[in-house]
Amino acid sequence: MLEIILCSLVTVLPDYLYRRYWQGKRIGKEITLYSVWFELRFGIIGCLMLTVALITMIFYYHPSTTSATLYYRTVPIVPEVAGRVAAVNVELSATVKQGDVLFRLDSAKQEAALLTAKRKIAEVDAAMLSAQADIMKAEGQLQEAKGALQQAQDELDTKSELQRRNPGIVPQRDIEKLGVAVAGRQGSLDAATAAKQSATIRLTALLPAEKASAEAALAEAQVDLDKTFIRAGVDGRVEQFGLRPGDIVNPMIRSAGVLIPQGAGRIALAAGFGQIEAQVMRVGMVAEATCISKPWTIIPMVVTQVQDYIAAGQFRGGEQLIDAQNTVRPGTILVFMEPIYKGGLDGVTPGSSCVANAYTSNHERIASGKVGAFKSFALHVVDATGLVHAILLRIQAVLLPIKTLVLSGH
Structure with missing residues (x-):
């Protein structure tokens, strides 16, 4: 209507x-009333042609959309394990900080596993004390074996020396017995040495590995x-949180x-413009x-991002071929707009529907001077x-509350 009024002023x-x-x-x-068409036919035809041209130019170079929304991202509250709810710490609607406990699952099984792991560590610590005692015991046995071996070796050396100086003074049988005794004492010494090494390895390698496990x-039980x-996970607000003790939650089925x-929803406005405006929409508009x-508020904004893909053309790989006629509604060019001034979206509820130009x-x-006079004039007109x-x-901003509250029939 406004375009017709403006065009009629010059036609x-x-x-x-x-x-x-003049006439x-x-x-x-x-x-x-009956001769208006005949008398004003040139003006009426010119008005209609100019109106169509003006509307086409306005909507092409200055696109408008009613499909604009303050979208906001929600974070699902999903536990990592399935279980029965034991306690809920927040109400139906509440503000929470990062790290606040929202609810707790029944943890009897996890607490038992944690206690078992603590008892295992205590058991390994006791085994390390026992291993230290075993090392001390092996050390004593080693010293005893060394003494017995030294005694047997000295006695063998003495009698061997006597036999060398005065053959026949010492029975050969005694010398052989002493040789066997020295060999036995050496075996006892080797056994004591091996026992000490075994106890040492158990204390320094085996038991520390068991303790680390x-x-x-x-740590796994604590996790x-x-x-x-x-x-x-983040600062925010929980809404419609109807979870109650006794409910079953499952990360695969139910959040x-x-x-x-x-x-969320207070940074940028997402608007869908017609595909025909794809060559017009630019960042910085x-x-x-x-x-x-x-209502009754105009928010100055600037285009910060223009999505280079139309959602209507996306598909997932599967067993069925794509039929182009199934795309009933043409997609839109998604544009993100942010307020020019700080706090421009204050007071606008996230998720609200908007009208954007x-x-x-x-x-x-x-201003560059690179265009001719006629083109410069045409760009001025645009x-x-x-x-x-x-x-x-x-006008839409003024009529929007009236249309919503009075003319919508609610």
């Missing part, structure tokens, strides 16, 4: 003024016990709830938006028509 109105003051035709006389089992305490991170949750600016091209869309957005 229908001059046509009427020409016929009224002398008067309303109600020569210009009647027990400590690893203790399993910690998994029964489900904590908030416990959702956590909305702090500041000035934009405006008005949202239902914050983006405006093409050719100021830099015109930029100037953005005012019409800005006016339309403000």
Whole structure:
């Protein structure tokens, strides 16, 4: 309607003024309700053609969309293990900090495993004390074996020397017995040495390895016990948290709830523009938006990202071939817009539906002097028509609460 009014000012109105003051035709006389078309046909045709051209230019170079939403990411509250809820620490709706315990699962099994691991470490510590005693015992046996061997060797050497000096004074049988005794004492010494080495290896290598394994089992049991305490991963707010003691939660089937991170949905506005505007949308374009949750407010914004893919064309590999006619609705160009001024989205509820406009600016091209006079004038016209869309957005902002509350029939 606004475009028709503007176009009529330069088409229908001059046509009427020409016929009224140049040709002398008067309303109600020569210009009647039945002769309007014949008398003002040039102005009406020009108005319609100019209106269509103006609307096409405005909506192409200054695109608008009602598919704009403050999307926000939610974090599912999912335990790493399945179990029965033992206690819930937050209400149905609550603000939480990172690390706060949201709820706790039944941990009897994990506590038993933790206690078993602690007892195993205590058992290994006791075994290390026993191994130290075994080393001391082996040391004493080693000293005893050394003494017995030395005594037997000295006696053998003495009698062998006597036999050498005075053959026949010492029976040969005694010398042989002493040789056998020395060999036996040497075997006892080797056995005592081996026993000491075995006790030493058990104390310095085997038992420390067993203790390390027990400590690893203790750490694993502690991790399993910690998994029964489900904590908030980020600062945020828990909403509609209806979990209660006795409920069963399973990470593969059922999550416990959702956590909305702090500041989610308060950074950027995601808007879907028609595919025909793919060549127009650029990063850095000035934009405006008005949202239902914050009526009668125009939020200055800027385009920060233009998604280079249309979601309607995505597919997953499978056993079925793609049929193009199954894509019923054409996808949109997803554009992310952020407020120009800090706190621009304050007061806008995340998830709110919005209406957004983006405006093409050719100021830099015109100021560069690289375009001709006619093209420069055309670019000025394109930029100037953005005012019409800005006016339309403000009209929408004024009428949006009325349309929602009165004309929607609710």
